[in-house]
Amino acid sequence: MRSAPDDDRPGRVIPFGKGRDRAYDAYGHAYDADEARGDHGAERRVDHLTRFMDFLRRRVAGDYEVDEFGFDPELTDKVTLELMRPLYRTWFRVETLGAGDVPAESGALIVANHSGTLPLDALMLQVAMHDEVGRPLRLLGADLVYQLPVLNHLARKTGHTLACREDADRLLRKGEAVGVFPEGFKGVGKPFSERYRLQRFGRGGFVASAIRAGVPIVPCAIVGAEEIYPKIGDLPVLARILGLPYLPITPLFPWFGPLGLIPLPSKWMIEFGEPIRTDDYDPGAADDPMLVFNLTDHVREIMQQMLNELRLRRGHAFPPLF
Amino acid sequence: MTHTVLVTGVSRHIGARVAGVLASDPDVASVIGVDTAPPWSQGRSYDPSGRAQFVRVDLRSSDIADVMSVADIDTVVHLSLVSAPSRSAGRDSMKEHNIIGTMQLLAACQRSATVRRVVVRSTTAVYGSSSHDPAVFTEDLEAADTPNHGYGKDAIEVEGYVRGFARRRPDIPVSLLRFAPLMGPTVSSPLTRFFVKPVLPTVLGFDPRLQFVHEDDAVEVLRRMAVEDHPGTFNVAGDGVLTMSQCVRRTGRLTVPLPSPAFRVLGEAVRRAGILEYSPEQLSLLSHGRAVDTARLAHELGWKPKFTTAAAFDDFLRAHGMPGGLPVALVDAVAELVRPRGDTGGE
Structure with missing residues (x-):
């Protein structure tokens, strides 16, 4: 063979x-x-x-080939994922549950919570999708990512694109597994004291996209990312000068300089929930704000519940210490 | 039914080829090519069959109306768009040529009683390139940052006049074609001249997606549009995309990644020195790239470009004798060393 x-x-x-x-x-x-x-x-x-x-x-x-979004599957499989896998397996010891709930081939919208100050949860979710589910994850990322040198093309090459209606619709129509973090910067940059509390979910654009494409919404809970860089303070003035959404103070950063960028080795769990069907709605229902808001709230409640249960199930963040 | 076709911009590469192809079409009675200079003065072979005529007209004057009334033109193919300022004439003359030229031509078409089809060449540069645009543009999308200079801006204005004309003469089907950058053995554009430089400057930290259309496909699309009614706006590009890094690896040339501010400063200097053409528009394309959706054209014509973006680029490289160069040769040499004797790579 x-x-x-x-x-x-x-x-x-x-x-x-x-x-x-x-x-x-x-x-x-x-x-x-x-x-x-x-x-x-x-x-x-x-x-x-x-x-x-x-x-x-x-x-x-x-x-080699890249798709119209700039996704380079060969580079992603053989270089990027290889580099992230030690972090996934050894450092964070990620356990992924419910991989069978993700549709194996057709389009799906994976909605996950966002946390951790730096978006390492996006990278780990990508490894989980590739290794446990067996399909590439196409994330919708913030504008900032596509303005920054290096990051902009690395994001495209590993399969991700800008969070906008056109790109989301296009990827879903092509039958891809699209991932979103509807909390955005509010989620990833929240203080440590608010860990595992879902923030507001944008404007529900992701729900409208799923309805238009008639694809299921797969709720996903990520536990562990909250503890990697516990954000105990913020430097808002400096952040504004640098054009960043926030500049965190963590127990290790900025005191230890670049060493402070090493994520704490918390124990992670990722769980995919049961898909929420949207194909019984008429595609025109995407323009009904009430329905979109209700469905957004529904997804949010399910995810908060999944988070609470998964957090209990994981137990200590840094086993066996504390 | 036979046609009398007016083609503008025939001293330019695509114009000359389209005029030649239409002249050899049995459905076309005659082809009249207009431009400010005859094609042969630019070293182009113009219609080997000898059936196409050439009339020297400056589109910026109203002479074009006289030509049209005398010749009973029924199809107008407007290809006379200048994509980059020439070193001698500069940007103002380019803008005047593009915009005033189009206005004069459309004014003549509006008055004409015989014109019954108009085809206008535009460019995907109308979508601009920026970091906050969708990855793939369909014809209905508007750019977040509409280009405010250069070719893209001219093309947006030209399209505005074309739409105005289509509103005033709803009886005339108007096809507006947004071409991706042309690529092929005989294309000479700022982009093709860029890729044959011995050292390629790229924007540090950016690897844009590029899309090309092969010259043969562009000519075929224009021919179809000229002899059939396909009103509407269409993107024209080869399937797929190439990233800048793929393009430069295929050329086998060296690259010099420059941070974009340095690019801006140095770009101006090298442009003045005449080493390289450079415009802010190019910098944004070289940073963010652009891809378009071509499903509408494929559906309308029931046809797809024969060359993908990658095939068009490879054809261009073949014609310029750029087979990949040193890096690939090195890898091949190492592969030959490590490959055990008697093993040809298969089992």
Whole structure:
């Protein structure tokens, strides 16, 4: 079943892993675990090297594909996710529940809580979607991300785009799994004392998008991100000068300089809830503000409840210490 | 039914090709090409079949009305849009050419009793490029930051006059075509001249999505629009996008990433020195890029461009003999070293 990549095919995109039950090597090829253990070891190493050289050649020659949003699946799978995985597995020991509740193929809108001062929860949610659900997550991000150098194209290359109605509708119509954090900066930048309390949910634009596309809304609770950079203070004047939404003071930042940027190793859990169907509504219902507000509140209540239960289930933030 | 077609801007690359293609169409009785200078003076081959005529007209004057009344024109294909100021004439002359030229032409069309189809070339530059725009523009979307200078601004004004004309003469179907940057073996534009430089300046920290349309596809779209009625506004671009980093890797050239303020300062200097064309508009394209949706055109014509964005760019590189260069050769050499003897890479 293994075959060497075909040099003649331009812009070859390696398929995504389909869940955790099959083993994949770093280059996206499924392999047989028994075979890898057998005496084919040397052969496998050579094969690995050949594949790596092919990968390198494609990258250097610019011979790979990105979609119209700038998503580069090959770079995401082989570089970005590889770099984030140690954080996911070892540092935060993320446990993901309810991955089976996320639709496997069709469009879906994943709505999650946002916290942690720096949006590491977005990165961990992306790893969870890739490794546990087996599909790429297409997040809708804040304007700020797309104005900043480096971050703007990294966000696009890893599959994300600007939070706006047109992009959300387009991704959902294409049957992608789109992720939103409706709390936005209010959520990610809230003080530590308000942890696990959902903030206001924007204007409910995400609900309207789901109704227009007729895709289910998957509520998602992320527990653990609140403790990575406990925000105990704020420097609003300096933040305004730097053009940032907030500049946090945490127990480690800015006192320890760059060391303060190391996230505390809290224990994380991510839970996907049961999808909320929107396909019984007429697409025109997206223009009914009352219905959109009600559905937004409904989603928010479910998520708050999921958060409370998941937090209890996780127990201490820094086991086994406290 | 036979047509008499007026094509403006025939001394420019696309104009000359469209005039040639239409002249060899059996449904077209005659083609009249107009421009300020004859195509052959620009070294372009103009209609090898010899059926197209050339009339020297400055569109900024009202001479175009005389040409139209004499020749019984029924189809007008307006391609005479200048996308970058020439070094000698400058921005004012470009603006006058684009806007006054279009106004004169449309005024003549409005008076004409024979014109029954108008095709106007515009550009996807009307959408601008910024960080707070949707990733993909459909024809109905308006840019968050509408371009306030250069080609994009001219094109927006031209489109405004075209819409005004369409309102006043609802009996005439008007096709407005927004072309992505042209790419191909014989295209010469600020962008194609950029990619053949030995060292490519890029904006540090930005990797824009770019989209191209192959010249052959552009000519085919204009031909179809000239001989059939397809009223409306259409984006024209090859499928897919290429990021700037993909483009420069395909060229195999070196890049010099410059922070955007430095780009602005140095850009002005190199423009004055004539090394590189540079405009603020280009800087925003090189920072944020732009992609458009072409579903409406595909649906209307039942046809898709033959070249994807990537294929159009590769065709351009092939024609300029740029096969990838040193980095790929290096990787190939290393791959050859590590590949065991007798193994051809397969099993």
